[in-house]
Amino acid sequence: GAKLGDLGLIIYNEKRTFAIFADIGPRAHIGEASIATANNLGIPSSPRHGGISSKSVVYIVFAKSGDSKVKTVQEIKQWGQEALTTNGSEDLVKLVMQKVK
Secondary structure (H helix, E strand, O other): OOOOOOEEEEEEOOEEEEEEOOOOOOOOOOOOOOHHHHHHHOOOOOOOOOOOOHHHOEEEEEOOOOOOOOOOHHHHHHHHHHHHHHOOHHHHHHHHHHHOO
């Protein structure tokens, strides 16, 4: 149910960052993220030699959350925090982070 422009939360090594779902690729492939997202998570961000196995990264997409408006980094962070607190998702994220330790 995820659509372009929806809010996403990416978790890696007990770090998390919000991002916009902005790319659709092959059905069986998930895991491309922006250089900024990689940097926020401490993942090597070189377009040629960066990245890690997607098996160690958790992606949560808030389906149907997008509004087709361009957002700044600060707006994305605020939007993400609001999404976590208004629908109880923070507890889910804590549970996921415990499982990936």
